Amino acid sequence: MSTGHRGLLVTxxxxxxxxxxxxxRLTARYLEDRGLATHTTAEPSQQVLGTIARNNTDTFRGLSLACLVAADRYRHLETELRxxxxxxxxxxxxxxxxxxxVLQRMDGVPLDFLVGLNAHAxxxxxxxxxxxxxSVAVERVAVRGAHTRFHQGIASAEQEVAFYEEAATWLTSRGVPLLTVDTTDAAESEVAAHxxxxxxxxxxxxxxRAAEA
Structure with a gap:
């Protein structure tokens, strides 16, 4: 695949x-409709380490799960993202x-350990x-069913939201462009278009920039 422009990693x-x-899914469709080559993926990945992490959150916890997820991330970067x-x-x-x-902090892993573990990502x-x-998050999860043990009602939802606010601060402190979108009342198509x-x-x-380089 060669597109003539520099690629992007959007998380x-x-x-x-x-x-x-x-x-x-809808953002990929939006971009593809405009002729932009797009690749969708997820973490944990579909590779060996990611499959183990995704399917065994009740077995692996705390530090072991954090390390497993990070190992999958580095492999994902090497073989797919980059x-x-x-x-x-x-x-x-x-x-x-x-x-x-966020999730590994909810699992009791210190933030500084997680930052160090992912320092080379x-x-x-x-x-x-x-x-x-x-409250809306809890309702939506109840309808679709919880995917992991991390999502157990309003208390965990409130903690998760609070930790994501701190993660946003971490991203901006490292110069990462951040786009925050509130999906509470927004239509899915409007979110994707934005x-x-x-x-x-x-x-x-x-x-x-690539053309000028």
């Missing part, structure tokens, strides 16, 4: 029930480092943070 993070997977980006594609990743700074070109009112428009502008800017 989607946020509390359970915020609509990350739907936003990734190659697609180098080829000029726009990579949309459902969950990335911000999610680790590539920073995204744009971090999309989806937010949602905790995100897609921002990525389209970013891709155009990246393309100009």
């Amino acid at each position: 989607f993070d946020g509390p359970a029930g915020a609509g990350k997977s739907t936003a990734v 190659p697609y980006k180098r080829a000029g594609g726009i990579v949309l990743c459902d969950r990335y480092v911000a999610s680790s700074l 590539d920073l995204p070109d744009l971090a999309v943070l989806l937010t949602v009112e905790p 995100i897609g428009a921002r990525i389209t502008r970013l891709a155009a800017t990246a393309g100009t």
Whole structure:
């Protein structure tokens, strides 16, 4: 795949029930309709380490799960994220480092340990943070069913939202462009269009810089 412009890594993070997977899918469609080469993926990945992490959150906890998720992330970067980006594609990743700074903290792992563990992971070109009112998040999770033990009612939803606010501060402190979108009352198509428009502008800017390089 060669697109003639510099690729991008765009990450989607946020509390359970915020609509990350739907936003990734609809944003990819928005970009593809405008002729932009897009690759969608998720973490934990579909590779061996990611499959173990995703399917065994009741077995692995705390430090062991944090290390497993980080190991999968580095492998994901080596084999999928970086190659697609180098080829000029726009990579949309459902969950990335911000999610680790939240979910693994909810699992009792200190923030400084998590920051160190993920210190060599590539920073995204744009971090999309989806937010949602905790009560609405709980309702949405109840409808679809909880995917992991981390989502156990209003108390965990409130904690997750608070930790994502801190993760947003961490991202901006490292110079990562951040796009925060409240999905509480927004239509899914409107969310995707808003995100897609921002990525389209970013891709155009990246393309100009690549041409001038």
